[in-house]
Structures are given as structure tokens and as C-alpha cells.
Amino acid sequence: MEDEYGKMTSEGDKFTIKNFKLESGETLPTATLNYRTYGALNEAKDNVIVVCHALTGNASLDGWWGGLLGEGKAFDTNKYLVVCCNILGSCYGSTSPTSIDPSTSLPYGITFPDVSVQDGVRLQLALLKEGIGASSIKSVIGGSFGGMQTLEFAVQTSSPHSPPNPPSSSPKPYVRSCIPIACGTRHTAWQIGISEVQRQCIYKDPKWLNGNFTPTDPPRAGLELARQIGMISYRTKDAYDNKFGRETKNGVEYGKYAHWEVKSYLEYQGEKFLERFDPITYIKLTEQMDSHDVGRGRGGCASALGQVKIPVCVMGIDSDVLYPIEQQREIYDLLGGGGGRKFIEIKSEAGHDGFLLEQEQVGRGIQEFLDLIE
Incomplete structure (x- = not known):
């Protein structure tokens, strides 16, 4: 079978926050994200595309979605600054169980604190605002675990139940669109x-x-x-x-x-x-991943997604047995009005991994949608 990942490395730049408080109430003394960028920031600092990886992915977007990256492609590096982070808790350069616990000078191991999807996205937003200096994000895109993060980006920058965003001189919403792929509103039984x-x-x-x-x-x-x-x-x-x-x-x-x-x-x-x-x-x-629930602390999924008024393109794989396509239809149905919505069904016998393997279909859908976003 075709493999979904190329060679995996921890290459990238680092962004660190001290005393990062987690949703659980625990605090990480140091929270570091390993990230990579492709392309350049424009003068307005608003041409940023954020790509979120799946469970065992990393920040090297070219290694697993390389067919979508480059001139004239969905992630056109002549037009966009493309940012991809290794998520908090992963083992490709970000703070994780293999990192050193400053209180013991030994790897955290099993004592590593519980991290939620909400935590990881808050840290990525801090990187984008404080580290990258982006005035706004054109789109956030991801599949599977990356799709869960993508929904969190949309909700955290839209929901009144989420921490407020820093004041901005830009009239645009901070996240101007998103494309969640092959995920649901919450992890099911x-x-x-x-x-x-x-x-x-x-x-x-x-x-x-x-x-x-x-x-x-x-x-x-x-x-x-x-x-x-x-x-x-x-x-x-x-x-x-x-x-x-x-x-x-x-x-x-x-x-x-x-x-x-x-x-x-x-x-x-x-x-x-x-x-x-x-x-x-x-x-x-x-x-x-099991912590994923966009409605937690926000009055439920319908309430949280109803606050999302930006353009959203929801994609699903017709043969997915892990995250069946009806779960993507639920996302589509719960989104708030006024932002513009689109639903794309990817045809594939590959199942859930179709979001990684069907790069021509996925890339075309992303590119056509991004062309509609200011």
C-alpha cells in the first residue's frame, strides 16, 4: 500500500512560552513548539496559511502533504506564508513526554501533564501572534487530528466562551476561514x-x-x-x-x-x-485526541459552532470508517450562517487515510476554496 508519510524529522524553528497554563489546571514550566515556515510574510502580515498535522505527523509539511506545497499549488509559497507546527505533546521537537522536566532534570515520561486540543491551539495562536507576527490568518487547514485543531482555531477566535484575542487594528477576523477534513465535532465512543x-x-x-x-x-x-x-x-x-x-x-x-x-x-x-x-x-x-470536544465549556457543539461566522469548507472521505462522513456533515450543519459554507466529499477507497493519499482531489478543493477568500 502507498505510504502516507515520508521521512520524519524534528527540523524547524522554536517558539517558547514560560508557565503555560493548561485546561486541566496544571502548568507547564516551559511549552515549546517546533515549527516550519514556507514562503514569506507580506507587508500586511495577513497572507498566512496554517496547516495542522495528524496524530503521528510533524512540522515538515513537505514530507506528508508535499503534493500540495509549492508554486501554483494549494499552498502556493509565492502567495502565502505557510506555517506548520509540531503540536504540543508530540515527539518531533515540541515539548512532550521525552522533554526534560526542569524539576527533576529527567525526561517527563509518564508524568507529562494532560494536554487538550484546546491547549495546543492556544499555544499555536500565541506563536502566530507573538512569534510570526501575523495580523490575521487567511485559513487554517488540517485533516484527522489536524481537523480537530482546525475547528478549535475557528471556535477559539469566534466564541465568546473562549479567551479574548488581543486587540487588533485590522477589521478582519483573526482567522478568516478554515478547512476541517475527516474529523468530527468531538471524539465519539x-x-x-x-x-x-x-x-x-x-x-x-x-x-x-x-x-x-x-x-x-x-x-x-x-x-x-x-x-x-x-x-x-x-x-x-x-x-x-x-x-x-x-x-x-x-x-x-x-x-x-x-x-x-x-x-x-x-x-x-x-x-x-x-x-x-x-x-x-x-x-x-x-x-x-480523545479530549476533542468543541462544545466543552461553550454550551455544547451546536452553540460553539453556531458562533463561527467565517467561510468554512468541510471535507470528508466517502469511505472513512474511523471518522464517517456523516460526522463532517454534522459540522457543516452546525456552523453559523453568514460566513459561507462549502462541503466536499472526497472519493476514495483508501478510507480515513484518503485525506493524505488523495492529494490531487484534496489539493484542488483547498485551492478553489482559498481563491474565494480575501
């Missing part, structure tokens, strides 16, 4: 259940030791199995059937000696994941 089974794989690994494992001997088997479960939920029956069928590597189709092609694929995906991700970070990030 279905999505939380799939995340929980993956976490349980890690917990059941004998080397987990309640998160106090030896760094040189982590619970690799549990993380590998968690990733394999994720890879099934990201695709579809048809995608697996069409790629692998009942093919085996040894011609045997029964019992313990059957070495199915699909088994080899899943083993490869699990093993490859071990090279680039930390088990505690994986647990903490899936918990962060």
Missing part, C-alpha cells in the same frame, strides 16, 4: 474505543511497567501492535482486499504456516513505527 484498544496493547506489554520502563528497553511489542490496529482503522475492506487478497508469501493458506501478505504489511508498518515514535507520547497524544 467509537473513536475513543479504538484509541483505548491501542493504548491497552502498550499497557499489556510486560515491559510497560506502568510507564516506568527502561528507556533502552521500551515496550516495543505493545507499540508495534497498537500501530497495526491503527493501520487497519485508517483504511477500508476494499483497500485491503484489492491490495492483498488472499495472497501468501509461501503458498500455504491454512494454519500457523500461512504467511499472508497482509500480515507482512502490518508487521512492516509496526516495525517501522518503532523507529520514529515513543510509546508514552503515543498514549498521551491519543488521549489528547
Whole structure:
């Protein structure tokens, strides 16, 4: 199967806030975002496009949505300053469980505080205003976990229940449009259940030791199995059937000696994941996704999204079993009027990963929508 990510690195610039208070009430002594930019800020400082990554992504947009980046493409670097952050809690350069806790001079590990999607977006907004110096954002775009962040950007800059934005001399709203892709208004029991089974794989690994494992001997088997479960939920029956069928590597189709092609694929995906991700970070990030609920503290999802009056283009994948397309239709239906709304259904047999793999369709939809935004 086509892979959704290229080589993953922690390249980028750093933005740091001291004593960053989290939604939980805890405080991070230092909250750092690793980020990358493509293109240049214009004189008005309002040509910014923000792209939010999914669960295991990073700030290097060119490595996973590269087909959308560059001259004449959706993220046209001749027109826009494109900003992509590695989210708070992730392991590609931002503050995470692998970072040093200043109170102990050791990695946080399992003691890393609970971070919510709301927290991560507040920190990204601080970067955009204080670090980048953007007067406003033309659009925020993201799929899956990135889509959840995208909705948070829209709500946090629209809702009276959210912290106020600093005064601006610009008559434009700070976030002028957004494009949430392949996500919902909140994480449902279905999505939380799939995340929980993956976490349980890690917990059941004998080397987990309640998160106090030896760094040189982590619970690799549990993380590998968690990733394999994720890879099934990201695709579809048809995608697996069409790629692998009942093919085996040894011609045997029964019992313990059957070495199915699909088994080899899943083993490869699990093993490859071990090279680039930390088990505690994986647990903490899936918990962060489970925290997603744009209505929490805002009177419910209908109330929160009803405050969003900017243009919004909602995209969904017709074959997505993890975030079914009816969840994107719910977002569309709950958005406030007056801003202009658009709904795009991406045709793909790839399932949820279609937002990464169907770059031609996704890019065309983004580009056509952005062309309508001042």
C-alpha cells in the first residue's frame, strides 16, 4: 500500500512560552513548539496559511502533504506564508513526554501533564501572534487530528466562551476561514474505543511497567501492535482486499504456516513505527485526541459552532470508517450562517487515510476554496 508519510524529522524553528497554563489546571514550566515556515510574510502580515498535522505527523509539511506545497499549488509559497507546527505533546521537537522536566532534570515520561486540543491551539495562536507576527490568518487547514485543531482555531477566535484575542487594528477576523477534513465535532465512543484498544496493547506489554520502563528497553511489542490496529482503522475492506487478497508469501493458506501478505504489511508498518515514535507520547497524544470536544465549556457543539461566522469548507472521505462522513456533515450543519459554507466529499477507497493519499482531489478543493477568500 502507498505510504502516507515520508521521512520524519524534528527540523524547524522554536517558539517558547514560560508557565503555560493548561485546561486541566496544571502548568507547564516551559511549552515549546517546533515549527516550519514556507514562503514569506507580506507587508500586511495577513497572507498566512496554517496547516495542522495528524496524530503521528510533524512540522515538515513537505514530507506528508508535499503534493500540495509549492508554486501554483494549494499552498502556493509565492502567495502565502505557510506555517506548520509540531503540536504540543508530540515527539518531533515540541515539548512532550521525552522533554526534560526542569524539576527533576529527567525526561517527563509518564508524568507529562494532560494536554487538550484546546491547549495546543492556544499555544499555536500565541506563536502566530507573538512569534510570526501575523495580523490575521487567511485559513487554517488540517485533516484527522489536524481537523480537530482546525475547528478549535475557528471556535477559539469566534466564541465568546473562549479567551479574548488581543486587540487588533485590522477589521478582519483573526482567522478568516478554515478547512476541517475527516474529523468530527468531538471524539465519539467509537473513536475513543479504538484509541483505548491501542493504548491497552502498550499497557499489556510486560515491559510497560506502568510507564516506568527502561528507556533502552521500551515496550516495543505493545507499540508495534497498537500501530497495526491503527493501520487497519485508517483504511477500508476494499483497500485491503484489492491490495492483498488472499495472497501468501509461501503458498500455504491454512494454519500457523500461512504467511499472508497482509500480515507482512502490518508487521512492516509496526516495525517501522518503532523507529520514529515513543510509546508514552503515543498514549498521551491519543488521549489528547480523545479530549476533542468543541462544545466543552461553550454550551455544547451546536452553540460553539453556531458562533463561527467565517467561510468554512468541510471535507470528508466517502469511505472513512474511523471518522464517517456523516460526522463532517454534522459540522457543516452546525456552523453559523453568514460566513459561507462549502462541503466536499472526497472519493476514495483508501478510507480515513484518503485525506493524505488523495492529494490531487484534496489539493484542488483547498485551492478553489482559498481563491474565494480575501
